[in-house]
Amino acid sequence: MKWFDKKTVVLCVAFLTVFLLVVSAARLQNRYPLMSRIAATVLTPFDYVFSGLAGAIQAGTLFTRDLATVYRENQTLRVENQELRHVVFQLTEKAAENERLQAMLEFRTKTVAFQMKAAAVIGRDPGTLNYSLLINQGASDGIRVNMPVVTHQGLVGHVTEVFGGTAKVRLLLDVNSxxxxxxxxxxxxxxxxxxxxxxxxxxxxxxxxxxxxxxxxxxxxxxxxxxxxxxxxxxxxxxxxxxxxxxxxxxxxxxxxxxxxxxxxxxxxxxxxxxxxxx
Structure with a gap:
């Protein structure tokens, strides 16, 4: 197997020759001005090529470095964007919760005729006809069967089953209500x-x-x-x-x-x- 073909050998010899001529021209510039000018004339195209190659290599290096910098900054911005979206989601949820609780508080303050206990909905009946809810208040909280359930909007239904810390509410939409x-x-x-x-x-x-x-x-x-x-x-x-x-x-x-x-x-x-x- 040949390690070098003819074209490679010729190219290497050419670059070596040019290199030696450049060095010789630099040494003989003062002693032989004519030879120096001839060498400069001959080597100018090669010098232009070498300068172009050096500039291209430098530009490629800078481009690669800038590309890596942009990638890192993009990754950082992506993480920050996800964090900001999460913060916005939490703030939106808190605002919605505050709005509901404010409405409930106003309703409770204005509704002086009844004693009421607040409860959170923790479960739903997946059925389409027998609508019911599960709330987080039960017998230990004073909840009893047939107690009415309301919101600030109006009537929801009534309690049908009571457990230790939870209760089942049948909605007014239920066909049995x-x-x-x-x-x-x-x-x-x-x-x-x-x-x-x-x-x-x-x-x-x-x-x-x-x-x-x-x-x-x-x-x-x-x-x-x-x-x-x-x-x-x-x-x-x-x-x-x-x-x-x-x-x-x-x-x-x-x-x-x-x-x-x-x-x-x-x-x-x-x-x-x-x-x-x-x-």
């Missing part, structure tokens, strides 16, 4: 029963309304205080449609719930009514 209700409007005060609507799971249905009952779209519906579970005056929702029963003497009102059940995170359990303050 019902609440005695009435129209808030003073000119009406029509009464009926609000229950979960199996036909439209995002709406409630107010039934047992007489066909001539004064119920119109936009009416606010609240608990009537009848039935033994829910006290009077808890907001249920707003009427969005009124439908007559086929061949009957009654009609139904479709109600959009006041509570956004899909976003429940904190609730209040009504554990009792406050005694009125005597003057």
């Amino acid at each position: 019902s609440a005695a209700a009435m129209v808030q409007r003073p000119q009406s005060r029509a009464v009926g029963i609000v229950e979960g609507n199996p036909a439209q799971t995002v709406l409630l249905r107010m039934k047992n309304l007489l066909r001539d009952s004064d119920v119109i779209k936009g009416d606010k519906i609240m608990t009537s205080g009848l039935g033994g579970i829910y006290p009077k005056g808890l907001l249920i929702g707003e009427v969005v449609d009124v439908v007559d029963d086929d061949g009957g003497l009654l009609k139904n009102a479709m109600i959009h719930p006041a509570v956004d059940f899909s976003r429940l995170e904190e609730v209040f359990v009504i554990i009792g009514e406050r005694s009125p303050v005597r003057p």
Whole structure:
């Protein structure tokens, strides 16, 4: 196997010759000016090539160094960007939590008629019809079955099962839930029963309304205080449609719930009514 081919040998000899000529020209510059000028004329192209090669090598070295610097800075910026995103996420979550808690605090302060205990939602029923929640307050916290559950928006449901430190809440959307209700409007005060609507799971249905009952779209519906579970005056929702029963003497009102059940995170359990303050 040949280590060097002819072209390589010729190239090496040429560079060596040029190198020796450069050295000789430098030594003989003062002694032989004519030879020096001839050598300078001959070697100028080679000097230009060597200078270009040296400049290219230097530029390549600087480019590589700058590229490495940019890469390190990019990695640093990427880490800082991820950290900032995490901080923004935490601040946004804290702001949302503060907004919810502020609304709950205002509701609790204004609602002087009931004794309430705050609870956090720690679980949900994955079913589509039997809606329920699990809260972090239970028998050891004074929670009992059939206690109403509310938020600052309105009625949520009632407690159906109680454990040591947790309790299960059946939502008003559940088809097995019902609440005695009435129209808030003073000119009406029509009464009926609000229950979960199996036909439209995002709406409630107010039934047992007489066909001539004064119920119109936009009416606010609240608990009537009848039935033994829910006290009077808890907001249920707003009427969005009124439908007559086929061949009957009654009609139904479709109600959009006041509570956004899909976003429940904190609730209040009504554990009792406050005694009125005597003057």
